[in-house]
Amino acid sequence: MSAFLVCAILLILCFAYTFWPTGQLLVQRNKSQLEFLHERKDVVYDNLRDLNFEFRAGKYPEADYNAQRATLEDEAAELLRKIDILAAKDPAAAAALKTSAR
Amino acid sequence: MNPTPAATIDSVLGNFSLLLALVLAGYNLIFGAISLRLIATGARTRVHPVRVLETARRAGIACFLAVTVAAGCLVYASFTGDYTVSYILHHTNNALSGAYKFSALWSGQEGSLLLWAWLLAAYGFALRLAHKRDPLLTGYASTILSAIQVFFLLLLVFEAPPFAIQAGPVATDGFGLNPLLQYAEMVIHPPMLYLGYVGFSVPFAFALGALMMRYPGEKWIRVTRIWTMITWLFLTFGIALGMHWAYNVLGWGGYWGWDPVENASLLPWLSATAFLHSVMMQEKRGMMKSWNIWLIFITFFLSILGTLLTRSGVVSSVHAFAESSIGGWFTAFLVIAIGVCLFTYLLQRSHLYSEHKLESLASRESSFLFNNLLFLGACFAILWGTLFPVISEYVTGSKVTISTPWYDRVVLPIGLGLLFLMGIGPLLPWRSTSLQSVRRNLILPGLATLAVAISMMAFGMKPWADQSSFFSIVAFSVGAGCIVAIFTEFQRGVVVLHKQTGKNYFTSLILLARRNPRRYGGYLVHFGIVVLFIGIAGGAFNQEAEQTMNTGDSVNIGGYKVVYQNMTQDSNDNYQSDFALLDLYKNGKKIASLAPERRLYLATDQPSTIVANHSTLASDLYIIYAGKDSDGQPVIRILLHPLINWIWIGVLIVLLGTALAIVPEYKGALPKAAAKPEGSAA
Incomplete structure (x- = not known):
């Protein structure tokens, strides 16, 4: 008898938890192209930061460093250009992104 | 033997929990998949698909509770010696200590599948709790995990049930745990x-x-x-x-x-x-x-x-x-x-x-x-x-x-x-490397590699002699190059941070690791692997001896002298033991007494060997009591394993490095070095 009682309690607990009414729904919107570009920009900045650190640590000769840095800066500039174009098209989304980043 | 009783509370609750877990995991899978599909297509429905997805997530969490109850029931049955459960009868006995009764949970097929299912439910529980970070991706991951969970629960319910009842009268003691697992x-x-x-x-x-x-x-x-x-x-x-x-x-x-x-x-x-x-x-x-x-x-x-x-x-x-x-x-x-x-x-x-x-x-x-x-x-x-x-x-x-x-x-x-x-x-470097960069970074590790290889050959190692010597010399020399490369990386980073922050070298090292734990944790893992390889390479210098020994007989190996004294016996409820008592000497001085053992487990009637090991950082002297010869004299096998403990040390370093690499990086600004007062020496 006690075994069946424990089983019943477990059943009620599990189903009550599963179907208990939810309050606010977590509706996730799709990531915008602007957010995606910001993510890419952050990665390129991280790469630049690592490159600078390794250069200061004496790992790369100056010529290699300058070449690598120029490539990464070009990549970052291209991303910033695309970000500016998209932000100009949708200033509200850009502002919202800035707020969430803060 | 006692007459057949009714099913006990642990088996009823255990079976029910597994069935309930299967229903919940099935709900998670089916309704999770349907709601994700509806979200992806943007279809309009009476109930918002995100609400359904939330119930699927909760079903996954409840599934963890149900599987936990099932696993708990099996452990309870093991501790209480419920031999109506076939699995408990076949994998435990009354004389087992508490830790081994607990480990009975994974010592057999059904129990280990239950452990699989429980660990999967536990991982799923952690994943589903952290859903707010990315609800949709977590929804997909949760649904896929539930599919795997359904598979294991189906196995447990239909093919390998851990709570199956043993037919016939109930035994008063179990068949015991495999002796190899009693460690x-x-x-x-x-x-x-x-x-x-x-x-x-x-x-x-x-x-x-x-x-x-x-x-x-x-x-x-x-x-x-x-x-x-x-x-x-x-x-x-x-x-x-x-x-x-x-x-x-x-x-x-x-x-x-x-x-x-x-x-x-x-x-x-x-x-x-x-x-x-x-x-x-x-x-x-x-x-x-x-x-x-x-x-x-x-x-x-x-x-x-x-x-x-x-x-x-x-x-x-x-x-x-x-x-x-x-x-x-x-x-x-x-x-x-x-x-x-x-x-x-x-x-x-x-x-x-x-x-x-x-x-x-x-x-x-x-x-x-x-x-x-x-x-x-x-x-x-x-x-x-x-x-x-x-x-x-x-x-x-x-x-x-x-x-x-x-x-x-x-x-x-x-x-x-x-x-x-x-x-x-x-x-x-990333992208490409110039010759100058190669010279700058690889000369020192290259020199270390050459120096170690030449030194080893100078001390008499012949890489051409056999495969083992060749691998050993390559492992030691390349390992030395790796260690120099890893330490150079740390040293360079520490010097930069020391200059930038003005902190001492130790604090700079901590800052370095906190600033990029993934990279420096990774280097630590690499260092651990090199240490592990050194331990493995030590195998090229192994020595071995086997001898039937009478009282006072001795064996010399790797600078040690092993002297046989006599035999002794012991027993408890779980097993009987024979010990060979040995004294260990180095440079004419007694340094240890060792007692390699052979056990006979009573419940399973199986023998087991317990090795005696004199362990140092330089080597292990590993002694096995291999049995008795036809005259009843003990046969002792002695192995010398140089550097073997570096394998375990290497593993510990690897674990430490991995743990460091998981730590989130410190993103705050670094402290600046104090400006030097005017007129001070540069």
Whole structure:
């Protein structure tokens, strides 16, 4: 008898938890192209930061460093250009992104 | 024997909990999949699909509760000696200590499958609790995990029920636990290994989910990487515990016998290690996306294959359980999983375009590529060797087993190649490398490599003498180069931070590790691997002696003198023991008394060897009481294993490095060095 009682309690607990009414729904919107570009920009900045650190640590000769840095800066500039174009098209989304980043 | 009683509370509740868990996991799978589909298509429904997805997530959490109750019931049955449950009757007995009664949970087929299911539910619980970070991706991962959960629960409910009732009258004592499992490490080795095997389901679920939903950007890969590292940590620890157990318990003097079940644990480890390296290319440069997805898939398939090999009895092994019918279930599951992954990949592969191309063969990217090829090469070779007996039996009708020398010939060169890449890879810049950069970074490690190789040959080592000497000299010299490279990396970073912040070198070292824990944790892992290789290379200097001994007889080995004194016996409720009492001398001075032991377990009537080990950093003197000769005199086997403890030290460093690499990086500003007062000396 006690075994069946424990089983019943477990059943009620599990189903009550599963179907208990939810309050606010977590509706996730799709990531915008602007957010995606910001993510890419952050990665390129991280790469630049690592490159600078390794250069200061004496790992790369100056010529290699300058070449690598120029490539990464070009990549970052291209991303910033695309970000500016998209932000100009949708200033509200850009502002919202800035707020969430803060 | 007592008459047959009614089913006990633990078996009724255990069976019910498993059934309930199956219903909940099934709900999670079906309604999770439906709601995700509705969200993806944007279809309008009476009930918002996100609300349904939330109930699916909660069902997954409730499933964890139900499986926990089931696992608890089995442990309870073990502790209370409920021999109405067939599993408890066959894997425990009254005389077992508490720890071994607890470990009975994973000492048999049904229990270990229950542990799989419980660990999977626990990982799922953690994942589902953290859903707010990315609800949709977590929804996909949760649904995929629930599919795996359903498979294991189906097995537990229909094929290998842990709460099956033993027919006939109830026994008053059980048949006992396998003596090989009655060892302290065996209490934690299987759970650690399982945490590794099962854990790979989580990165798999995230990767497949991200591919299904065409997740924009690379953020999903960070989640996947962290889960992979946590799982890798457990698997590494589990494998190392298994090696240590084999070394101390199996009594053959080795720690790795290329046993199929050992190999099965190494396979997902190798592919996951390849992933942890190549994922950096995706995060840093948006490359290798398809490759990485497949590495994660393959790691999951290999962890399932490992479980199949261990559980089904397909291959003969000291670790494997008896042949059973669950092999068919696992094979079907594996085929379905591969089919789903292949289908999803073909459907979504356009999403996995590479953002950059390989620019030079001398670059960080290419070193990762070669490292991946070697890891996968090792993986394939070991898989081939493991499955060869099965394949040969299928093709020729006779089982051909591949032995240790084959593995040594194939895998050791690959290991040394990886060691070499480990030394030079981190020193190469991304994209391309100039000759000047190569000179600047590789001269010092190169010199260290040469210096060690020349010194070893000067001290009489001949790399051309035999394979073992060759591998040993290469491992020591390349290892020295790696250590110099790793320390140079730390030293350079510390000097930069010391100059920038004005902090002392130790504080700068801490700051360095906090600022980039992944990189410096990774270097620590590399250092641990070098130490481990040094321990393995010490095997080239092993010595061995075996002798029947009378009182006062002695054996000289590696500067030690082992003197046999006499025999003694002992017994308890669980086993009877014979000890050979030995004294150990070094430089004419007694340094220890050792007592290698042979046990006879009463419940199972099985013998077991307990090794006596005099362990130092320089070597292990490993003594086995091998039995008695026809005159009743003890046969003592003595092995000297130089540097073997560096293997375990290396593993500890690897674990420490991995733990460091998981820590989130410090993103705050660094303190600035105080400005020097005017007029002070430069």
